[in-house]
Amino acid sequence: MPKLTIFDLDNTLLAGDSDRAWGQYIVEKKIVSDAFLVESEKFYNSYYEGDLDIDGFLAFCLKPLTENKLSELLELREGFIEDKIKPMMLEEAIRTVEQKKIEGPVIIATATNSFVTRPIADLFKIKDLIATEFVIRDNEFTGEVDGIPCFREGKVKKVEEWVEANGYELSSATFYSDSFNDLPLLEKVETAIVVDGDDKLIEQAKNNDWECISFR
Numbered sequence: 478m479p480k481l482t483i484f485d486l487d488n489t490l491l492a493g494d495s496d497r498a499w500g501q502y503i504v505e506k507k508i509v510s511d512a513f514l515v516e517s518e519k520f521y522n523s524y525y526e527g528d529l530d531i532d533g534f535l536a537f538c539l540k541p542l543t544e545n546k547l548s549e550l551l552e553l554r555e556g557f558i559e560d561k562i563k564p565m566m567l568e569e570a571i572r573t574v575e576q577k578k579i580e581g582p583v584i585i586a587t588a589t590n591s592f593v594t595r596p597i598a599d600l601f602k603i604k605d606l607i608a609t610e611f612v613i614r615d616n617e618f619t620g621e622v623d624g625i626p627c628f629r630e631g632k633v634k635k636v637e638e639w640v641e642a643n644g645y646e647l648s649s650a651t652f653y654s655d656s657f658n659d660l661p662l663l664e665k666v667e668t669a670i671v672v673d674g675d676d677k678l679i680e681q682a683k684n685n686d687w688e689c690i691s692f693r
Contacts, residue, residue: 652668
């Protein structure tokens, strides 16, 4: 059976965080006030400390999406991809993704919502994206999260569901990630690879004898 490869997105395949960059972009475009960035940084600090309130964070992310028309947000997103995301794409990450596609299926699993990340997965030519999903009804964001957030144990659950539905084995998969928050999934796969890891994850990698690499 071909081996599955799973990639985290932010700070793994990208030299930066797409969600954070989206926040910066919508501030620059005057969609939200500067106060949005201040609040945003508090959430990111919590994420790196390992105590993020995921529900509070997702409610925060949803607010600008519910307050603007989907057609305008889609147009805005095109500029965001050009201005913020393309410069974050790493040659080594692109090469590794292409190499892994030869060996078997490749998916992205990210806590960041699919509105922000679907076009990024497309840039990497990866069809299967497992992300946090927001409900869209009558062509507008409702402000609700669809299912469970793709974060920590939630990411494991969503990946397990995908693996089961597609007939692969998580126990023989490889997972690339930078974040201590991905420890639950890193511990489930056969091969855990730490990419430009945060300090907490590098410590875990030493204890578990996991390979540590850089795409930068």
